[in-house]
Amino acid sequence: MLASEKRRGTPFFLRIATMRWLAVLVFLSFGTACFAQELPQRMTTAALPAEYEPHWVWVDDIAFGHMMDGRAYLVDADSEKFLGTLSTGGFFKKLELPTNTPEIYAAATFYTRVNRGERTDVVTVFDRQTLSPVDEIVIPPKRMTGAPTIAHSALTDDQRFMLVANLTPAQSVSVVDMQERKFVGEIATPGCTLVFPTGPRRFMSFCGDGSLLTVNLDAEGNDARQARSEPFFDPWQDPVSVKGVRVNDQWLFVSFDSQVHAVDIAGEEPRFLPTWSLLTDKDRRDSWRTGGIQMLAVHEKRGLLFTLMHRGGIETHKDPGNRVWVYDLATRERIRKIKLKGAATSIQVTQDDDPLLLAAFIGMPKLTVYDPDTGEHLRSISQLGSTITILQTN
Amino acid sequence: MKLLDRWVETRTRRVAQRTSRRHFVGRLGVLLLGGSVLPLLPVARATAAPDDGLPDEATLPGKTGDPTNCNYWRHCAIDGFPCACCGGSETACPPGTELSAVTWIGTCRNPGNNKDYIISYNDCCGKSPCGRCMCFRAEGDKPVYLPPKSNDINWCQGTNSNIYHCTISVVIGEAGSG
Numbered sequence: 001m002l003a004s005e006k007r008r009g010t011p012f013f014l015r016i017a018t019m020r021w022l023a024v025l026v027f028l029s030f031g032t033a034c035f036a037q038e039l040p041q042r043m044t045t046a047a048l049p050a051e052y053e054p055h056w057v058w059v060d061d062i063a064f065g066h067m068m069d070g071r072a073y074l075v076d077a078d079s080e081k082f083l084g085t086l087s088t089g090g091f092f093k094k095l096e097l098p099t100n101t102p103e104i105y106a107a108a109t110f111y112t113r114v115n116r117g118e119r120t121d122v123v124t125v126f127d128r129q130t131l132s133p134v135d136e137i138v139i140p141p142k143r144m145t146g147a148p149t150i151a152h153s154a155l156t157d158d159q160r161f162m163l164v165a166n167l168t169p170a171q172s173v174s175v176v177d178m179q180e181r182k183f184v185g186e187i188a189t190p191g192c193t194l195v196f197p198t199g200p201r202r203f204m205s206f207c208g209d210g211s212l213l214t215v216n217l218d219a220e221g222n223d224a225r226q227a228r229s230e231p232f233f234d235p236w237q238d239p240v241s242v243k244g245v246r247v248n249d250q251w252l253f254v255s256f257d258s259q260v261h262a263v264d265i266a267g268e269e270p271r272f273l274p275t276w277s278l279l280t281d282k283d284r285r286d287s288w289r290t291g292g293i294q295m296l297a298v299h300e301k302r303g304l305l306f307t308l309m310h311r312g313g314i315e316t317h318k319d320p321g322n323r324v325w326v327y328d329l330a331t332r333e334r335i336r337k338i339k340l341k342g343a344a345t346s347i348q349v350t351q352d353d354d355p356l357l358l359a360a361f362i363g364m365p366k367l368t369v370y371d372p373d374t375g376e377h378l379r380s381i382s383q384l385g386s387t388i389t390i391l392q393t394n
Numbered sequence: 395m396k397l398l399d400r401w402v403e404t405r406t407r408r409v410a411q412r413t414s415r416r417h418f419v420g421r422l423g424v425l426l427l428g429g430s431v432l433p434l435l436p437v438a439r440a441t442a443a444p445d446d447g448l449p450d451e452a453t454l455p456g457k458t459g460d461p462t463n464c465n466y467w468r469h470c471a472i473d474g475f476p477c478a479c480c481g482g483s484e485t486a487c488p489p490g491t492e493l494s495a496v497t498w499i500g501t502c503r504n505p506g507n508n509k510d511y512i513i514s515y516n517d518c519c520g521k522s523p524c525g526r527c528m529c530f531r532a533e534g535d536k537p538v539y540l541p542p543k544s545n546d547i548n549w550c551q552g553t554n555s556n557i558y559h560c561t562i563s564v565v566i567g568e569a570g571s572g
Contacts, residue, residue: 065525067557091548091556109556115521116555145548145556146538169496169541169551193539206539235540242537318532318546 047129048074048084050102054352056083058392059360059367060094061385062148067091068114072106072392073384074131077356077369080381084131089124091145093152094390098159098178102128105178107153107164109143123162123176139174139183142166144193147293148389149243151194158200161221165194165205173205175221184221189213192228194242196251198265204251206242210235212263212270232272233261241317245296245305247329252298252305254278254290256317260305260332276332278307278325287311291319293362294346294390299355299372303329306357306372308347320345320361326372338375341368348391360388367391448565449506458505461563464529468513468563471500472529473545477518477560479527484563487518491559494519496551498542500534501569510569516562519550524560 052074059073070092074083086095089108096105104126111117121143125135144152144167153164161184164174171193175184192205192213201217201224210231218224233240233255240261244253249266250273258278264271279288288309290296295308310321320343326336344359349372357372366382457463461478468484469476481488497516504511536543550556 064523066522068522111555111557115557119556144538145550147546149538149546167538167541167547169547171541193541206537208539208541235536239537239540242539315532315534318535 045130046084048131050129052128052394053078054350054394055356056394057348057350057358057367058095058097058394059384059388060092060148060390060392061365062092062387062389063385064362064387068109068111070108071385075367075381075384077350077358077367077379077381080379082381082384086126086131089122091143093148094150095392096153096155096162097392097394098155100159103134104128104131105155105162107139107143107162109141109145121164123164123178125178125181135181137176137181137183139164139176140166140186142168142172142174142186149194150294150390151196151242151244154195154197154203156199156201156203156217157197161201161217163195163197163203167193171205173203173215175217177221185223187215187223189215189226196244196246198251198270199268202268204263204265204270206240208235210240214268214270216268227269229270229272232263239317241290241295243293243295245298247298247300247303247305252296254296254307256289256314258283258289258307278309278327278334287313288323289314289316291317291321292345292347293318294348295321297347297349297357298329299349300351301353302355304335304349304372305329306347306349308344308359324357324359324370324375336373336375338370338372340370341377341380344368346388346391348393350393358391358393360384360391362387362389364388447568448511449504451506454504454506462527464527464531466563467504468502468511468565469529470502470531471513471534471545472515472561472563473532473535474517474529474558475524475560476527476529477524477562480518480524480560482518482560482562487516487562488521488524488560490521491518492520492553492555493562494550494553497549498545499566502563512566512569514564514566515549516564517549518559518562519553520555520557521559523558 055077057077061071063069068090070088072086088106091109107123110120119141121139121141122136124133127134144165162176166172171189173187177184189205192207195203197203205213210233212229214227216225238255238257240253240255244251251263253261259275262273291310292308297306305327307325308321309323322340322343324338328335343361345362346360348358350356357370359368365384368380369378451459457465458467461484487493494517500513501510502513535545538544538546550558
């Protein structure tokens with residue numbers, strides 16, 4: 001009774017005020033306790049080591065549904081860890097991975113309004129540890145666009161000059177001095193396309209008559225001398241695919257009919273070695289052939305050629321495969337057949353002493369990893385962008 | 395992802411139609427733009443298009459008269475997204491896209507009269523890829539060192555923006571009629 005009288009005796013506004021102060025005190029004491037506690041973690045941005053592991057793989061994504069947003073993902077094919085992304089830009093083809101500087105280069109196209117506006121083509125220089133762009137060199141807005149190959153751009157063997165294939169549809173090559181960070185000039189390569197490095201200051205291009213054009217650069221990267229070879233195949237009878245692979249001083253190419261054309265590039269002029277077939281008579285009867293986007297891979301030290309195979313007619317030369325056949329390049333014998341876990345359009349092999357075979361399909365954003373000696377499927381790494389094209393090892 | 399799923403699904407269905415299950419890997423997934431088949435030349439004459447004498451497409455068997463379907467007779471060498479699925483038609487670019495004048499031609503047989511017709515595959519450009527009804531029929535395709543015969547090349551060229559959106563399939567004339 002007294003208490004209630006007392007309460008009744010306290011003015012209403014005072015009671016409210018007291019409650020408010022109490023609330024503030026409680027909040028402050030609680031809040032102080034919270035803020036007084038030191039944060040357990042410091043927020044940072046991760047960085048990569050200057051030297052990458054041999055099983056770290058670049059997975060290039062042309063982002064076909066939104067082509068101005070090309071990317072490359074760095075993935076550890078052992079631990080399945082996703083290590084980082086390069087946002088490379090429009091019409092992305094592939095990376096250049098120099099070994100003499102902790103940088104990565106990529107040619108790309110940009111419009112001022114994403115899909116419209118003024119077009120600018122650049123070579124972007126990325127830092128290998130931060131994966132951030134650190135420089136760019138503007139090149140003529142003429143880059144060849146469409147399906148990626150490993151020959152849409154290249155570094156000369158001395159790693160000084162980056163070469164970028166153009167098609168407007170006039171064919172030419174842009175030369176960029178990566179040391180001086182400047183565009184050197186454009187070399188006309190009429191009738192010939194793509195860039196395959198063949199020496200410290202030399203590259204070759206495929207020509208429409210089945211020959212190769214060799215271009216020698218001078219010390220500044222200018223066109224010093226061009227030489228055209230004799231045709232080494234008939235593009236109308238059995239076209240040779242440009243989706244080749246380099247093994248030491250040779251470039252290996254495979255025709256639609258799975259004939260191997262080895263081009264020796266040790267000398268100034270390319271030398272064409274005798275062709276040989278990937279197929280036995282039975283293979284041919286069963287319609288086996290190579291196909292895909294990146295259908296060849298090599299292990300240089302072991303002298304092994306890996307080919308992505310499927311069954312189909314001559315018009316299926318770009319189709320995916322679910323078999324990888326392994327050849328000893330010294331004997332030209334097939335030493336192994338590997339059955340993949342699914343279709344693939346790209347294959348790659350790491351170059352270390354304990355290599356991995358990698359495969360990806362453009363329609364499935366996943367990298368699959370195999371033991372190249374046993375063919376055993378080791379692991380799959382999923383959620384890798386949208387449309388995987390080229391796989392690159394470090 | 396849905397677009398990609400649909401693309402993969404469409405391609406997979408096509409594989410199933412055209413190959414046995416043993417040949418599972420089939421033809422899925424090469425991303426290229428446009429298409430090609432003999433004879434192929436880069437031309438800028440898609441505006442010609444005399445449709446005279448063509449059988450009524452509504453009477454053609456199966457889906458060969460449906461320009462939104464990969465089996466549409468004019469798509470025999472296409473590799474990309476048919477514009478009929480993208481707000482255009484087999485002869486019209488979708489609203490707001492730009493018709494590429496530089497193109498290439500193929501030869502397709504009309505199932506209504508079994509005559510061969512020259513088809514011009516023009517790309518429509520300037521917007522992100524349409525992403526619908528992905529159709530890949532690369533018969534006669536050659537590597538990029540023969541550009542007019544290669545569908546590995548983006549043929550959005552000579553346009554204000556070089557970004558590929560979809561492809562139309564226009565009848566230029568009867569094959570062999572000059």
